[in-house]
Amino acid sequence: MNDSAAPRTLFEKIWDRHRIIEREDEQVLLFVDRHFIHDGTAPAFATLHGRGMAPKAPERIFATPDHYVPTSHRDVTAIADPERRGMVEALMRDTSRHGITMFGLDDRRQGIVHVIGPEEGLSQPGMVIVCADSHTSTHGALGALAFGVGMTETTHALAHQSLWQRKARSMRITVDGPLGPGVVAKDVILAIIAKIGTAGATGHVVEYAGEAITGLSMEGRLTLCNMSIEAGARAGMVAPDEVTYAYLAGRPYSPKGAEWDAALAKWKALPSDPGAVFDTEVTLDGRAIEPMVTWGTSPEDALPIGGVVPDPADAADAERRGAMERALAYMGLEPGMRLADIPVDRVFIGSCTNGRIEDLRAAAAVVAGRRVPEQVEAWVVPGSGLVKEQAEAEGLDQVFKAAGFQWREAGCSMCLGTNGEIARPQQRCASTSNRNFVGRQGPGARTHLMGPAMAAAAAVTGRLTDVRTLQAGG
Ligand SMILES: CC(C)[C@H](C(=O)O)[C@@H](O)C(=O)O
Numbered sequence: 125m126n127d128s129a130a131p132r133t134l135f136e137k138i139w140d141r142h143r144i145i146e147r148e149d150e151q152v153l154l155f156v157d158r159h160f161i162h163d164g165t166a167p168a169f170a171t172l173h174g175r176g177m178a179p180k181a182p183e184r185i186f187a188t189p190d191h192y193v194p195t196s197h198r199d200v201t202a203i204a205d206p207e208r209r210g211m212v213e214a215l216m217r218d219t220s221r222h223g224i225t226m227f228g229l230d231d232r233r234q235g236i237v238h239v240i241g242p243e244e245g246l247s248q249p250g251m252v253i254v255c256a257d258s259h260t261s262t263h264g265a266l267g268a269l270a271f272g273v274g275m276t277e278t279t280h281a282l283a284h285q286s287l288w289q290r291k292a293r294s295m296r297i298t299v300d301g302p303l304g305p306g307v308v309a310k311d312v313i314l315a316i317i318a319k320i321g322t323a324g325a326t327g328h329v330v331e332y333a334g335e336a337i338t339g340l341s342m343e344g345r346l347t348l349c350n351m352s353i354e355a356g357a358r359a360g361m362v363a364p365d366e367v368t369y370a371y372l373a374g375r376p377y378s379p380k381g382a383e384w385d386a387a388l389a390k391w392k393a394l395p396s397d398p399g400a401v402f403d404t405e406v407t408l409d410g411r412a413i414e415p416m417v418t419w420g421t422s423p424e425d426a427l428p429i430g431g432v433v434p435d436p437a438d439a440a441d442a443e444r445r446g447a448m449e450r451a452l453a454y455m456g457l458e459p460g461m462r463l464a465d466i467p468v469d470r471v472f473i474g475s476c477t478n479g480r481i482e483d484l485r486a487a488a489a490v491v492a493g494r495r496v497p498e499q500v501e502a503w504v505v506p507g508s509g510l511v512k513e514q515a516e517a518e519g520l521d522q523v524f525k526a527a528g529f530q531w532r533e534a535g536c537s538m539c540l541g542t543n544g545e546i547a548r549p550q551q552r553c554a555s556t557s558n559r560n561f562v563g564r565q566g567p568g569a570r571t572h573l574m575g576p577a578m579a580a581a582a583a584v585t586g587r588l589t590d591v592r593t594l595q596a597g598g
């Protein structure tokens with residue numbers, strides 16, 4: 125406990141509460157409240173078993189298969205590729221051997237690990253949360269310190285329910301508001317990364333603040349924190365507030381009754397104190413943010429949809445010019461082309477960035493009464509089985525299917541394509557995921573990142589489109 129009077133940040137408060145011991149080299153052993161695992165975690169269990177060890181606190185570990193699962197069916201034994209089937213089966217074996225809660229393919233709660241943690245109420249304010257996955261930053265939206273770890277650290281976390289960490293620097297990104305009509309969390313985070321770059325937050329834990337942030341729903345905050353890692357941050361977080369508490373109330377693993385009241389009292393003490401000092405401060409004007417799309421092969425290659433493909437000749441230096449030239453060659457784009465003239469072949473609405481119910485509602489609102497042109501293949505992949513169920517209860521699946529979309533089962537799917545669901549070489553995909561790297565959605569596949577309503581607009585027009593032109597007409 126640290127009761128010192130010096131004002132502290134949210135990050136510092138969580139850090140102080142979880143320190144066990146500190147080494148001479150300043151590494152701190154941190155207690156881990158929650159450990160999420162997915163179907164890529166088998167190597168950590170293999171190491172553990174090789175040493176004759178077992179997880180220390182199986183009740184703090186929660187598992188779901190997401191990266192290797194098909195979204196065309198739910199039958200593990202029918203996964204044709206033996207390696208992919210093996211990854212899912214390994215998770216089933218490892219979790220059942222150690223009594224770890226598993227949301228398997230036969231469970232309606234299965235889904236992308238970063239969707240189901242918040243959805244189940246497992247991710248809570250003030251927690252330290254880890255997972256062998258870079259987008260663990262997502263859970264910071266609840267006011268937790270959540271970060272991705274490698275396989276060695278995962279093994280350590282399984283064995284000891286703690287982790288050696290060096291304290292990161294703190295950064296506050298303040299986005300003043302309000303946001304304009306049609307501008308969503310995805311646009312905010314793409315605008316932030318376009319401004320500070322993919323290394324802009326390296327070595328930092330980011331706290332997002334300002335009217336544009338506090339005005340976001342919990343789902344918007346999850347989208348925002350999800351992509352913190354694309355700015356190089358160790359973690360991203362939003363201070364817990366009434367939005368957070370309303371989201372968590374009544375979720376399956378949220379505290380109940382007197383425990384809820386006690387938790388709430390603790391959570392309310394978490395937000396950064398007035399006068400708390402951050403190592404780095406960044407400010408953006410939320411009113412100036414417009415619907416964004418990426419044109420290149422890095423999340424920082426993002427521009428407002430009203431813009432044109434940039435000219436490498438205008439680059440600040442030779443290195444940037446080279447990178448832009450390579451990106452444009454890969455993307456098959458010419459400088460000066462209007463972004464809104466770029467045709468798409470595929471549309472992917474899903475992922476841990478934008479596969480939640482509000483994302484599907486926003487997309488369906490644009491799709492309703494419209495049709496996907498024949499040459500476009502459009503998919504909706506709900507982030508979890510419960511998101512899918514909710515969407516179906518609201519009739520959203522019918523809206524998508526009537527427009528010509530495929531309505532799929534939950535998983536990572538085309539975000540990364542480790543389950544085999546990829547775009548073909550040179551196919552251009554409007555995608556609500558978080559990475560547009562070379563080959564990310566398949567060898568030679570070209571990814572344009574954007575928000576869910578923007579992806580829906582691309583689906584029904586067959587090209588990148590300013591969604592506001594469709595929304596204005598109702
Ligand atoms: C497979 C996994 C380790 C990886 C990650 O760490 O993020 C994946 O989820 C991704 O999005 O690229």
Ligand code: SF4
Nearest residue numbers: 259475476536539540
């Ligand atoms: S949806 Fe994409 S970004 Fe998220 S965990 Fe899966 S592969 Fe990674």
